Amino acid sequence: FCSPPHGRRPAPQNPQVLSKTTRPRKAQSQKFEGTTIKRNEITGEIFVARVIHGGLADRSGLLHAGDRIIEVNGFAVDGMEPEQVIQVVVGYSRSQGTIMFKVVPITERPVHNQTMLYVRAMADYSPQQDPAIPCADAGMSFRKGDILEIVDQTDTLWWQAKKLPNNTSCAGLIPSTNLLKRKQREFWWSQPYLPQACIQTSGFRRSMRLCRRRFHSTTQPSCHTRSPSSCYSALNSPYEEVVRYQRHPQDTHRLIALLGPSGVGVNELRRRLIEMNPNVFQGAVPHTTRLPRGYEESGREYFYTSREIFDNMVYNNRFLEYGEYKGNLYGTTIESVKAVLNSGKICVVDIEPNAIQAVRTHELKAYIIYVKPPPLQRLRETRQDSFITTNYYVNRPFKSEDFQEMEEAARKIESQFWQFFDHVMVNDELQDSCVQLLTAVKKAQDEPQWVPASWIRPTAES
Numbered sequence: 465f466c467s468p469p470h471g472r473r474p475a476p477q478n479p480q481v482l483s484k485t486t487r488p489r490k491a492q493s494q495k496f497e498g499t500t501i502k503r504n505e506i507t508g509e510i511f512v513a514r515v516i517h518g519g520l521a522d523r524s525g526l527l528h529a530g531d532r533i534i535e536v537n538g539f540a541v542d543g544m545e546p547e548q549v550i551q552v553v554v555g556y557s558r559s560q561g562t563i564m565f566k567v568v569p570i571t572e573r574p575v576h577n578q579t580m581l582y583v584r585a586m587a588d589y590s591p592q593q594d595p596a597i598p599c600a601d602a603g604m605s606f607r608k609g610d611i612l613e614i615v616d617q618t619d620t621l622w623w624q625a626k627k628l629p630n631n632t633s634c635a636g637l638i639p640s641t642n643l644l645k646r647k648q649r650e651f652w653w654s655q656p657y658l659p660q661a662c663i664q665t666s667g668f669r670r671s672m673r674l675c676r677r678r679f680h681s682t683t684q685p686s687c688h689t690r691s692p693s694s695c696y697s698a699l700n701s702p703y704e705e706v707v708r709y710q711r712h713p714q715d716t717h718r719l720i721a722l723l724g725p726s727g728v729g730v731n732e733l734r735r736r737l738i739e740m741n742p743n744v745f746q747g748a749v750p751h752t753t754r755l756p757r758g759y760e761e762s763g764r765e766y767f768y769t770s771r772e773i774f775d776n777m778v779y780n781n782r783f784l785e786y787g788e789y790k791g792n793l794y795g796t797t798i799e800s801v802k803a804v805l806n807s808g809k810i811c812v813v814d815i816e817p818n819a820i821q822a823v824r825t826h827e828l829k830a831y832i833i834y835v836k837p838p839p840l841q842r843l844r845e846t847r848q849d850s851f852i853t854t855n856y857y858v859n860r861p862f863k864s865e866d867f868q869e870m871e872e873a874a875r876k877i878e879s880q881f882w883q884f885f886d887h888v889m890v891n892d893e894l895q896d897s898c899v900q901l902l903t904a905v906k907k908a909q910d911e912p913q914w915v916p917a918s919w920i921r922p923t924a925e926s
């Protein structure tokens with residue numbers, strides 16, 4: 465039982481007496497009864513505010529939202545505070561094990577004709593830190609990226625949901641989309657203005673420009689992505705509707721997008737995956753405005769184009785991401801990725817976080833794998849014989865600062881983009897990581913996955 469402060473008065477009908485036999489040890493939990501109650505402030509009458517999906521009251525089918533509670537074990541509850549009613553219920557269930565409610569059922573029960581809805585949480589939520597929740601104990605916390613099954617949307621403000629994989633039969637309260645948006649808006653306005661709030665990537669991956677990024681104001685490359693608002697905004701929808709999707713063997717493969725902090729090894733992993741089986745995996749050939757070198761062939765290392773054509777392609781939104789490095793433009797087009805997918809191979813790309821929105825589309829159906837660095841000590845041990853390439857040095861040994869920088873970048877990426885990751889792997893031992901990656905890629909192609917509903921039922925926006 466749990467008690468929100470106020471309530472409307474529903475129309476009463478004939479009183480009924482319902483009894484429940486309970487086990488005393490569970491009596492202190494609101495899940496025990498699985499309802500919340502409220503008091504009509506004018507009449508002092510006590511009503512069932514909501515019945516928690518899967519809770520005891522719901523399973524018994526005896527109590528419904530809007531029912532008026534008159535007595536608990538012969539004890540009249542009119543005029544009492546909801547908290548006092550709860551104490552009475554808890555007291556009786558501890559001492560006697562049996563609780564008898566006398567209720568006046570609501571005349572018109574709300575019709576539950578909604579279909580089951582699954583969503584991916586795009587924000588974190590903790591009922592314990594939400595003073596507005598009608599009952600914190602009945603609330604359900606979630607982290608961004610969690611898949612939630614919405615089981616009841618009758619209340620416009622507070623929905624009932626279960627977290628998947630389903631390890632509990634009883635639902636919890638979560639804020640509705642509108643309510644959570646309102647909370648996010650209020651939070652957003654209460655924050656000081658931060659011009660650099662989005663992750664500022666210094667360039668784009670080595671695989672595209674074949675030279676490692678390094679922060680330096682004069683040579684710092686700029687990076688752009690296809691989506692106009694590439695930074696995930698707090699004002700976007702807090703829940704994304706998802707559906708279970710399994711690729712049909714005749715469909716093109718899902719794009720595999722690897723992402724991680726600079727130097728963590730996404731390019732190495734991508735390269736090894738393709739090398740392991742070039743008949744199955746392939747990268748997308750990027751475009752560049754730089755001149756071809758002696759051994760290079762157009763369409764193999766790069767597609768070489770003039771700046772004018774490149775600009776035109778940017779204007780026509782043909783790039784997933786593009787950027788400038790040392791005076792030359794580089795970019796990966798959607799067509800280049802599609803060409804690999806249409807050839808029947810699995811396209812593997814490494815992307816900057818800002819390109820996430822551009823690959824999460826109906827046509828590419830990207831499966832995003834986040835490559836996380838291992839703890840500092842393991843980084844030191846595993847990267848002893850490895851080299852990084854910077855703007856100043858080609859292949860110099862890793863330094864402590866590189867590892868710290870990698871950890872810091874990982875923290876920022878995770879805090880901003882975790883909800884978009886379909887799979888997270890730690891790049892510790894390289895051999896193990898390759899096996900892990902291969903397994904994840906196979907799963908992405910052959911097993912059912914949660915994907916945005918808009919990919920399957922395309923809307924005007926997708």
Ligand SMILES: Nc1ncnc2c1ncn2[C@@H]1O[C@H](COP(=O)(O)OP(=O)(O)OP(=O)(O)O)[C@@H](O)[C@H]1O
Nearest residue numbers: 669670726727728729730731732846850851892894
């Ligand atoms: N698990 C690992 N153990 C040891 N060395 C690794 C491991 N993973 C990657 N490396 C090495 O670390 C170096 C950096 O890797 P890589 O170039 O793939 O980084 P990256 O994530 O693509 O970053 P960037 O795109 O900025 O170059 C390479 O020399 C690579 O061989």
